[in-house]
Amino acid sequence: MRFSFSLVPSPPMSAFGDTIARAEEWGYDLAWVPDQGFMQDPFVALSYLATRTESMMLGVGVTNPYQRHPVQMARAAAALADLRPEGFILGLGAGEKRRIRDRVGAPTGPFIDTISTTMQVLRDLFAGKRVSVSTDVFEIDDVALEIKAPPKVPIYLATTHPEAFRAAGAYADGVIVGDVATPEVMAQIVDWIGEGAKAQGRDRPDISVVAWCATIVTEDREAVVEHLRRPVIGSAINGMHRVTRGLMGVAAEHFPQIRAAKFDSSLALPEGAIPDDMVDRFAIAGPADYCAERVRALRDAGVDTMGFRMPVALSGLYDFETNLHRLIQDVVPQVEG
Numbered sequence: 001m002r003f004s005f006s007l008v009p010s011p012p013m014s015a016f017g018d019t020i021a022r023a024e025e026w027g028y029d030l031a032w033v034p035d036q037g038f039m040q041d042p043f044v045a046l047s048y049l050a051t052r053t054e055s056m057m058l059g060v061g062v063t064n065p066y067q068r069h070p071v072q073m074a075r076a077a078a079a080l081a082d083l084r085p086e087g088f089i090l091g092l093g094a095g096e097k098r099r100i101r102d103r104v105g106a107p108t109g110p111f112i113d114t115i116s117t118t119m120q121v122l123r124d125l126f127a128g129k130r131v132s133v134s135t136d137v138f139e140i141d142d143v144a145l146e147i148k149a150p151p152k153v154p155i156y157l158a159t160t161h162p163e164a165f166r167a168a169g170a171y172a173d174g175v176i177v178g179d180v181a182t183p184e185v186m187a188q189i190v191d192w193i194g195e196g197a198k199a200q201g202r203d204r205p206d207i208s209v210v211a212w213c214a215t216i217v218t219e220d221r222e223a224v225v226e227h228l229r230r231p232v233i234g235s236a237i238n239g240m241h242r243v244t245r246g247l248m249g250v251a252a253e254h255f256p257q258i259r260a261a262k263f264d265s266s267l268a269l270p271e272g273a274i275p276d277d278m279v280d281r282f283a284i285a286g287p288a289d290y291c292a293e294r295v296r297a298l299r300d301a302g303v304d305t306m307g308f309r310m311p312v313a314l315s316g317l318y319d320f321e322t323n324l325h326r327l328i329q330d331v332v333p334q335v336e337g
Contacts, residue, residue, distance in 0.1 A: 005031060005324055007019065009040040035060055057087045059090070078150050082151060088153060115159075125145050126153050170199060171196075174305075175208070216314075299335070
């Protein structure tokens with residue numbers, strides 16, 4: 001099993017690089033930098049990280065074709081793959097429409113069609129082919145990368161949409177499963193990925209599955225669960241596809257209130273909308289042995305890579321570097337032992 005984490009770049013960039021370099025020394029396999037907001041540019045940050053690390057894999061987790069044209073993605077990815085040969089992953093997703101895409105006037109278009117076309121376009125560009133395509137979101141007219149022997153770049157798709165899981169099985173090298181810490185639901189997702197793989201004559205085990213969820217090592221589980229409840233789990237519920245949300249146990253009658261509370265901090269969550277056991281379905285928080293048990297259960301459900309997410313909403317409450325160290329020092333040995 002591989003162990004990875006995501007961290008938002010923040011100034012000074014040198015301090016951000018120090019954290020990632022220490023994480024590599026501790027034994028992490030992969031570091032992700034998000035493109036899910038208006039922070040420092042992840043591709044620039046990843047270029048810097050390539051100079052601060054030796055062999056750790058690096059990934060953008062994730063960018064989207066609504067804000068970044070696929071040709072621009074391919075150019076940036078090719079440069080990073082050159083800096084870290086066979087060690088860069090291009091993560092794709094939908095992005096947050098209301099919070100981010102709408103604020104910059106990004107084009108709209110159906111997600112499944114758009115992301116499937118994007119993955120095919122990127123594969124063709126990385127293969128040195130010329131591409132022409134027209135969609136609701138982007139157009140490409142007879143373009144090839146002006147790069148001699150473009151590198152092969154693994155493409156991972158981040159989603160909670162059943163049809164996107166199938167699309168990932170058909171076209172992606174890996175899948176980033178957001179905010180699912182429940183092995184039974186993860187097993188269903190792995191089945192969906194397998195359906196897409198089978199339809200294209202691919203083998204499901206060849207497609208990496210990343211469990212991307214908030215993971216905090218703590219002896220005070222009760223306090224952390226409370227801190228996660230509204231800003232982290234409420235946000236995850238809001239962004240999750242309705243089918244997967246239902247599998248996670250979110251009551252249909254509570255969803256409109258949870259969604260409203262995400263965008264209006266003055267609104268109270270209804271009683272029982274996000275109970276403690278629901279927090280546990282979306283996140284992992286507790287002592288090291290408890291966290292290790294939860295990670296092993298996800299591994300048994302088909303996950304080959306853990307993506308320890310550091311929730312930005314809790315940055316004022318928890319030291320993320322300390323948490324990263326505890327995860328690799330206290331949790332990972334129990335998973336691997």
